[in-house]
Amino acid sequence: MNDASPANGLARTGVRGHGLPGRFLSVEGIDGAGKSTHLDWLAEHCRQSGREVIVTREPGGTPLGERLRELLLHETMGVQTELLLVFAARCEHVNELIRPALTRGAMVICDRFTDSTHAYQGGGRGLKAGWIDQLEAVVLGGLRPDRTYLFDLPADIAARRRAAAREADRFEQEDLDFFERVRAAYSRRVSQDPERFLRLDGRETVDTLRARIADDLATQGLLGHNAGH
Ligand SMILES: Nc1ncnc2c1ncn2[C@@H]1O[C@H](COP(=O)(O)OP(=O)(O)OP(=O)(O)O)[C@@H](O)[C@H]1O
Numbered sequence: 695m696n697d698a699s700p701a702n703g704l705a706r707t708g709v710r711g712h713g714l715p716g717r718f719l720s721v722e723g724i725d726g727a728g729k730s731t732h733l734d735w736l737a738e739h740c741r742q743s744g745r746e747v748i749v750t751r752e753p754g755g756t757p758l759g760e761r762l763r764e765l766l767l768h769e770t771m772g773v774q775t776e777l778l779l780v781f782a783a784r785c786e787h788v789n790e791l792i793r794p795a796l797t798r799g800a801m802v803i804c805d806r807f808t809d810s811t812h813a814y815q816g817g818g819r820g821l822k823a824g825w826i827d828q829l830e831a832v833v834l835g836g837l838r839p840d841r842t843y844l845f846d847l848p849a850d851i852a853a854r855r856r857a858a859a860r861e862a863d864r865f866e867q868e869d870l871d872f873f874e875r876v877r878a879a880y881s882r883r884v885s886q887d888p889e890r891f892l893r894l895d896g897r898e899t900v901d902t903l904r905a906r907i908a909d910d911l912a913t914q915g916l917l918g919h920n921a922g923h
């Protein structure tokens with residue numbers, strides 16, 4: 695399926711979250727849901743279109759952002775400080791890396807973006823959605839991903855996968871209730887912006903999930919060269 699297909703939602707509506715020639719994908723989900731497992735494959739798959747592809751992550755993605763990430767994952771701090779540091783890192787990331795890449799026509803694949811803030815600091819920590827919306831407006835000025843892949847997985851399964859894989863950081867030490875709140879907040883994000891998200895069942899096999907994503911990228915016209923705007 696190509697960009698001109700009537701089934702291509704983005705080509706049909708012409709609506710993108712940034713108005714720039716590049717493409718912006720994000721992957722989301724609670725810790726251990728399976729996001730990072732797909733990143734390298736996703737980048738290689740997208741490179742077949744001939745487009746420059748950049749893989750990055752949040753918090754992080756720039757030298758200062760990565761230092762802020764270390765603080766966020768390991769330092770004790772208040773929840774408002776946490777929110778502001780998340781947005782400080784994002785501000786650097788957007789200005790230094792994401793916007794320039796989208797401006798020159800690259801595809802940016804981001805492991806977590808603002809939906810994570812709504813899910814973790816909003817749903818998980820209980821901070822007011824209005825604060826997050828205000829910071830989002832100031833820092834992003836309407837910039838949002840073209841497509842977001844949400845890996846949805848019950849908190850207990852994700853916790854078992856994490857325990858088998860690595861040592862827990864500050865967020866990963868939270869209890870199952872915290873992660874169910876984060877998961878519920880992700881679901882609310884999907885309801886608020888259903889066109890942007892593809893929710894994936896994280897219990898499916900890696901191969902099945904990749905096939906679904908590959909299908910979706912084609913259907914959405916995200917692999918084409920001509921951005922059509
Ligand atoms: N579909 C799957 N089925 C079974 N196990 C999986 C699947 N996807 C990933 N895993 C395993 O689950 C663990 C967590 O996956 P991964 O690191 O990709 O999660 P993540 O969402 O990136 O987590 P975090 O937010 O903490 O970075 C890994 O050990 C990975 O191999």
Ligand SMILES: [Mg+2]
Pocket residue numbers: 729730731805
């Ligand atoms: Mg990961």
